[in-house]
Amino acid sequence: MTAYINAKPMYQTRLAYDLLPCDEAVQGMIAMGLTPPSGDTADMEHAHSHARSEAVEHYEPRIELMSQICTDIILMKVLDPSDLEDLEPEQLAALKASYTQIISICSSAIIGNLMADEASGLRSMVRKGGMQK
Numbered sequence: 001m002t003a004y005i006n007a008k009p010m011y012q013t014r015l016a017y018d019l020l021p022c023d024e025a026v027q028g029m030i031a032m033g034l035t036p037p038s039g040d041t042a043d044m045e046h047a048h049s050h051a052r053s054e055a056v057e058h059y060e061p062r063i064e065l066m067s068q069i070c071t072d073i074i075l076m077k078v079l080d081p082s083d084l085e086d087l088e089p090e091q092l093a094a095l096k097a098s099y100t101q102i103i104s105i106c107s108s109a110i111i112g113n114l115m116a117d118e119a120s121g122l123r124s125m126v127r128k129g130g131m132q133k
Contacts, residue, residue: 013037015109016028016036017046052113056111063107067101070100071096071103074103
């Protein structure tokens, strides 16, 4: 029988390191109500974050392309066509760039974590929703 873990705190910590600038990760964790790691554990988490980022670097061109496509689909779904028509071309370009950047950064972090889980065997210990049984 597989022992499942509550993966949410682990992923919160990892994603804070993966999504925020290095010097803001600890403050981000505190803002989320987490106790950030310290000392050697913090150094290890920081290094693992860079390793996850490096592991997905070769996917970045495709992640960027797919993020642009996702942006177009999402904006089409969440905004009325008239809202898009009311935007100046520069405003629309800035909105698309923001969405694309968010989707791309988050996708890279998620893919990096999935790859790390596969490499460590953690995948089989995490249930849907990341919570314990």
